[in-house]
Amino acid sequence: MWTHKAWQGRFLAHPLPSDERLRHYAHWCNAVEGNTTFYATPARDTVASWARQTDPDFRFVIKLPKLITHERRLTGVDDALRAFLDAVEPLGPRADALWIQLPGSFGPTDVPTLARFLRGLSRSHRYAVEVRDAAFFEDPRATRALEEALAAATAEWIPFDTTAFFRSPPTSDAERDAWTKKPHMPFRSLARTDRPIVRYLGRDAVAQTVEGWRRWVDIVVEWLREGRSPTVFIHTPDNAEAPMLARRFHDEVRARVPELDALPEPIADEPLTLF
Template structure:
């Protein structure tokens, strides 16, 4: 059975390190997305922050995923980081138009603002939100400390997002930055990932959570349990959350997602996560 009631996924699907642990032993790169989408029903579209696909590639993505699967494409960095939302009307229109062939596969567009984007620039964010086509959904990620002041500036941001039913991305890096480790992947992630406060307030109907912790699912247990409780409550309230599990070592993302889903299943009535492609392969081999 496919995952329902919420969307769950990882940051990528095209990862060769998953061959033999998540993907089948004989998986080819052209088969990765189809195998990924047989288990998860969403993915962060981080690649579009750096590079835009051509139209043929976009159409292939649509054909390789089932009904109900959602891509959460991140706005290109030229819009958010280089132009910082100034004079980007045409860029935004072109970006969204690119994915028109798979509009039924679109989850919230992910608008990640740079750490330097401060509350003083919120007028530019207001202008952006006003120009966005209402046919799609969006999630905004802020990183400037001014948006976490528990005061006027944060309330302004939340009211703005609520007025457009746009979700505020929660990037939970608490576990990552609490660790003391000599592991290379963890040290590098600690340098790259922001250390921002966690907010549990919702501003839209599709809460958007990005969790990054330890590589080992068990070391993330207290945080995953906390998120399972919160996500279960959101679902009971009629919201439709999106949850993405990161890991310092990307190869370790699927087990963290599976553990989260198991914890969530203990709280609400949801089907188990589908078997992984490599597990289906092992089962088939056992028949002979």
């Protein structure tokens, strides 16, 4: 995500070599979704460069490859999983959670498969699961079965909150595109571990995005007061203002929990000079 074109020259200095962009991003936000790993397991050297560009307390939430979660649906994936875990090993403590995003077709009848998969995972990592079948949110039996499978592995349930996005019809090309692709999921805010993860999708209009996250500010403040350490990812359909919005969300939470650490100061985008 740190290579997003709309951020170049605004939130990140431009031009920047590709192996410097994450370092600049890490001065805006202290966590990132590792979404590119969904499409292919990265080279170990590439992951090592991510580690070099970030401090040990920077948080990566790294998505498992779709080969494991979508194509093979968590079955017969030992070799692919072993290769993935070896690739991300250079992150060390920065690998805050391995993110198991499951397809919308993965429903309550598939929970035993998920439970078996979780039981076989190395305890050297923590895991977080994102489901997209509405039955997990609406059917108490399905909810309970999933929660039991997660509890056995001390895994978190990642809610993807799209309620603010779907509250009114789209008004931009980016919103219209997201309207057809993003899941329309019921709201969920129950943390299962001491390190909950939230994904929030707002609108391209800043005011609508901020209005939609008000309840998350309340929830995150309560989690912090309980001693939890949440990670919150702020998205909009075009993501053009995402780093600024993430810092604004953090500022709103910190105004109510002053002991929360401040985010780092962005690296100044100094003009190029010949002298």
